Amino acid sequence: MDYFFAETLDHALQTARSKTAQGKTVKFIAGGTDLTVQIEDKLVSPGLLIDLTEIDELRGIKKEKMGLRIGALTTIAELAASSDLPACLLQGARSIGSPQIRNLGTIGGNICTASPCGDTLTPILALLGILTLNSPEGERKVPSEDFFLGPRKTALREDEILTEIWIDNQALEGNSAFRKIGKRNGQVISQVNTAVWLKKEPGSGRISDVRVSVGSVAPTPLRLRKVEQALCGKIVDKKLIEQAEGLVEMEISPISDVRAGRDYRSTVTRYLFRDALEESLGA
Ligand SMILES: Cc1cc2nc3c(=O)[nH]c(=O)nc-3n(C[C@H](O)[C@H](O)[C@H](O)COP(=O)(O)OP(=O)(O)OC[C@H]3O[C@@H](n4cnc5c(N)ncnc54)[C@H](O)[C@@H]3O)c2cc1C
Numbered sequence: 001m002d003y004f005f006a007e008t009l010d011h012a013l014q015t016a017r018s019k020t021a022q023g024k025t026v027k028f029i030a031g032g033t034d035l036t037v038q039i040e041d042k043l044v045s046p047g048l049l050i051d052l053t054e055i056d057e058l059r060g061i062k063k064e065k066m067g068l069r070i071g072a073l074t075t076i077a078e079l080a081a082s083s084d085l086p087a088c089l090l091q092g093a094r095s096i097g098s099p100q101i102r103n104l105g106t107i108g109g110n111i112c113t114a115s116p117c118g119d120t121l122t123p124i125l126a127l128l129g130i131l132t133l134n135s136p137e138g139e140r141k142v143p144s145e146d147f148f149l150g151p152r153k154t155a156l157r158e159d160e161i162l163t164e165i166w167i168d169n170q171a172l173e174g175n176s177a178f179r180k181i182g183k184r185n186g187q188v189i190s191q192v193n194t195a196v197w198l199k200k201e202p203g204s205g206r207i208s209d210v211r212v213s214v215g216s217v218a219p220t221p222l223r224l225r226k227v228e229q230a231l232c233g234k235i236v237d238k239k240l241i242e243q244a245e246g247l248v249e250m251e252i253s254p255i256s257d258v259r260a261g262r263d264y265r266s267t268v269t270r271y272l273f274r275d276a277l278e279e280s281l282g283a
Contacts, residue, residue, distance in 0.1 A: 001039075001045075001046060001047060001048070001049060002024075002047065002048045002049070003048075003049050003051065004048060004049070004050050004051065005051045005053075005054050006050050006051065006052060006054065006055060007054055007055070008055060008057070009055055009057060009058065009134060009161065009163065012028065012050050012052055012055065012161060013134060013135060013136045013159065013161060014136060015050055016028070016050055016158075016159045016161075017136050017159050019047075019048050020158060020159055024046075024047040024048045025045070025046045025047045025048070026046060026047070026048045026049075026050060026158070026159070027044060027046035027048070027049055027050070028049075028050050028052055028112075028161060029049045029050065029051050029052065029053075030052050030053060030072070030073055030105075030106040030108055030109040031053075031075065031104035031105040031106050031109050032104065033097070033101050033104050033105040033109065034105075034109055034110075034113040034115075035049075035109070052072075052073060052108075052161065053073065055073065057071070058071045058072050058073040058108070058161075058163055058164070059071045059073045059074055059078075060074060060078075061074055061078065061079070061082050061084055061085070063084050066168065066169055067166055067167050067168040067169045067171075067172065068084060068085070068166070068167040068172060069164055069165075069166055070107060070164060070165040070166075070167070071108075071163070071164055072106065072107060072108025072111075072161070072162045072163050072164055072165065073106050073108060074106060074107050074108075075102065075103060075104065075105065075106055075107075076093050076096050076097070076101070076102040076103075076105045076106065076107065076110070076120075077099070077102040077103045079093035079107060079120075080093040080094045080096075080102060086123070086127055086167070086171065086172055086174070086176050086197070087175070087176045087177055087178070087279075088122075088123040088126055088127065088176035088177055088178040088195040088196070088197060088276075089120060089123040089124070089127065089167075089176075089178070091123075091177065091178035091179075092119040092120050092122065092123040092178045092180075092193070092195065093107075093119070093120060095119050095178070095180050095190075095193075096110070096119050096120075097187055098186070098187045101187075107120055107165060108162045108165075111124065111131065111144075111147070111154075111162060111165070112154060112156060112162055113152060114147075114148050114149075114150075114151070114152050114153060114154045114220070115151065115152065116151055116215055116216050116217075116218065116219060116220060116221060117189055117190040117191075117193065117215050117216035117259075118215065118221070119178075119180060119190060119193055119215075121144075121148065121213075121215055121221040122178065122193050122194060122195040122213040122214060122215045122221050123176070123178055123195045123213075124144045124165060125144050125145055125195070125211070125213040125221055125222075125223055126176060126195040126196065126197040126211045126212065126213045126223075127167050127171040127176070127195075127197060127211075128143065128144070128145075128167075128168065128170075128171055128211070129143075129144040129165050129166065129167055129171075130142070130143055130144065130165070130166040130167075130168075131143075131144055131147055131162055131164075131165055131166075132162070132163045132164045132165075132166065133155075133156060133157075133160045133161070133162055133163070134160065134161050134163045135157060135159055135160045135161075136159065139163070141166075142155055144165075145223060148220035148221060149220065150219045150220060151219050151220075171197065173199065174197050174198055174199040174209065174280075175197070175198060175199070175200075175279075175280045175281070175282065176195060176196060176197040176198070176280055177195070177196055177275075177276040177277075177279035177280045178193065178194070178195045178276065179193065179194050179195075179272040179273075179275050179276045180192070180193040180194075180272070181193075181268055181272060182259075183259070189259065190215060190216050191216060191259045191260040191264070191265060191268070192214065192215070192216050192217060192254075192260070192265050192268050192269045192272060193214070193215040193216060193272070194212070194213065194214045194215070194269060194272045194273050194276050195212075195213050195276065196210070196211070196212050196273065196276040196277050196279075196280045197210065197211045197212075197280065198210040198211070198231070198277075198280050198281070200281070204235065205235055205236075206233065206234065206235050207231050207232055207233065207234055207235075207236065208232075208233070209232065210228050210231045210232050211223060211228060212224040212227045212228055212231075212248075212273065212277075214248075214252060214269055214273070216254070216259075216265070217252040217253070217254035217265055217266075217269055218252065218253065218254070222251075222252070224247070224248060224251045224252070225251075226247045226250070226251050227244050227247045227248055227251060227273070230243060230244050230247055231244055231277075236277075236281055241274060241277065241278075244273070244277070245270045245271075245273060245274055246270075248269055248270050248273045249266050249267075249269070249270055252265075252266065252269055254266055254269070
């Protein structure tokens with residue numbers, strides 16, 4: 001396997017294009033915390049790895065007039081230390097792996113791996129994150145909800161690089177929370193995770209806008225539209241929370257796997273959702 005350090009985005013894209021044309025299987029590598037495991041397990045066997053980690057233009061979190069720009073190579077540790085992130089994304093980042101994994105792993109790698117249990121995915125969906133994908137032809141913007149096509153399947157073409165994640169001011173103005181459960185408290189992959197984002201009308205406390213996403217209960221992270229519809233425009237009380245929890249269970253159809261059983265996942269999603277909702281409401 002060949003290894004190549006790209007110094008610029010253009011360098012990475014052109015190299016990928018020319019090596020693919022020569023018949024090589026090319027993979028981009030960032031922190032390598034997912035990809036090296038996949039190579040070790042022989043799930044992928046690239047002929048060339050293009051290392052993106054020296055491309056400085058893909059790093060960092062920038063607060064701009066209209067929103068937040070997060071470079072794809074920003075590490076999970078950098079996210080976890082940021083004071084600019086909405087709570088759900090901050091909590092999602094802080095829940096990932098160990099300090100070693102957070103120091104190496106990147107948000108771009110977490111998103112492009114597209115594991116249904118990835119802990120930045122549900123926050124990005126709830127925040128309506130927009131992903132910028134670059135290829136030698138230029139760039140395209142893809143709403144995060146259209147990016148995840150199945151377990152480890154995305155809308156990325158072979159020679160495309162995810163360069164940044166955009167979160168609009170509209171999403172930065174709401175309140176949000178993330179919850180995850182795993183087999184232990186630290187260094188653990190989610191059995192289920194969820195993110196809730198909402199905005200309340202000042203004064204009445206009525207929910208004027210809300211988004212709920214769940215992970216690890218379907219082949220891709222999901223928005224729960226029926227739950228959102230049930231909550232939107234309402235003043236939340238105990239009865240409404242119970243009704244919304246019931247809809248959570250109706251909207252998901254988790255499977256049993258090595259991490260958790262179907263029934264456990266269903267029940268626990270309901271309670272993680274309630275917890276995240278209550279935190280977002282400031283209860
Ligand atoms: C011990 C351990 C614990 C973990 N715990 C968690 C956890 O709690 N929660 C969690 O969500 N994940 C966890 N992970 C998974 C992993 O650490 C994260 O998904 C991490 O964010 C991956 O980022 P990376 O930069 O290392 O990706 P890489 O391994 O470098 O890449 C992953 C995939 O994305 C592609 N890729 C990377 N960057 C780009 C880009 N900019 N454009 C296009 N394609 C790209 C690569 O080609 C590869 O297919 C864990 C992993 C390990 C080994």
